[in-house]
Amino acid sequence: MVGILQLAKDRLAQNANPNGVYIDFTMGRGRDTLFLCSIAPQGKVYAFDIQPSALEQTADLLAQHNMTNAELILDSHHNFAKYYGGEIDGGLFNLGFLPGGDKSITTQRGSTISAVKDSMKALKHGGAIGVAVYPGHEEGRLEGEELQQYFSTVDKKEYDIFIYRLLNVPESPYMMIIERH
Numbered sequence: 531m532v533g534i535l536q537l538a539k540d541r542l543a544q545n546a547n548p549n550g551v552y553i554d555f556t557m558g559r560g561r562d563t564l565f566l567c568s569i570a571p572q573g574k575v576y577a578f579d580i581q582p583s584a585l586e587q588t589a590d591l592l593a594q595h596n597m598t599n600a601e602l603i604l605d606s607h608h609n610f611a612k613y614y615g616g617e618i619d620g621g622l623f624n625l626g627f628l629p630g631g632d633k634s635i636t637t638q639r640g641s642t643i644s645a646v647k648d649s650m651k652a653l654k655h656g657g658a659i660g661v662a663v664y665p666g667h668e669e670g671r672l673e674g675e676e677l678q679q680y681f682s683t684v685d686k687k688e689y690d691i692f693i694y695r696l697l698n699v700p701e702s703p704y705m706m707i708i709e710r711h
């Protein structure tokens with residue numbers, strides 16, 4: 531089975547802009563930041579997390595792979611436009627908490643929805659954003675429900691929004707992919 535993150539990464543890689551601007555909205559240990567750096571080698575990646583340890587681990591991972599095209603920012607993703615106000619080619623939200631980390635430091639509905647809405651406005655035509663949701667914990671379940679509620683109201687002339695979900699495993703993580711026409 532293809533993992534849900536891989537689905538979004540494949541979509542982003544298909545239309546990658548090597549000079550583009552991408553955002554990792556939830557940096558964590560940096561694997562997603564590393565991926566975004568690899569599809570935009572002459573471009574720029576902005577990566578956000580609220581935990582200093584995420585920035586340290588991601589900086590180490592990028593250095594191991596000689597990636598120098600990312601800016602790592604210690605702030606909540608809903609503030610991303612303070613650091614970059616232009617258009618983006620794509621991005622990833624890998625919501626929830628860091629596996630093996632502090633489970634109380636998890637993404638929260640209010641700031642997640644605000645960041646997702648602003649990222650959709652910043653998204654270039656032809657670009658895509660992946661949002662991975664983990665409904666196995668309560669905040670994750672509610673976050674996913676609110677996102678789906680919001681997505682169901684989005685103008686279909688402007689965006690397509692897909693959901694990839696294992697219907698026979700109700701609490702398993704799922705991916706939503708936003709594409710701008």
Ligand SMILES: C[S@@+](CC[C@H](N)C(=O)[O-])C[C@H]1O[C@@H](n2cnc3c(N)ncnc32)[C@H](O)[C@@H]1O
Nearest residue numbers: 556557558559560561562579606607624636637
């Ligand atoms: C599932 S992990 C991300 C995994 C990561 N992308 C990777 O490749 O390792 C979720 C991350 O979101 C971060 N986070 C929680 N709230 C946030 C917020 N408001 N803004 C940015 N990051 C946040 C957590 O600190 C955690 O590191």
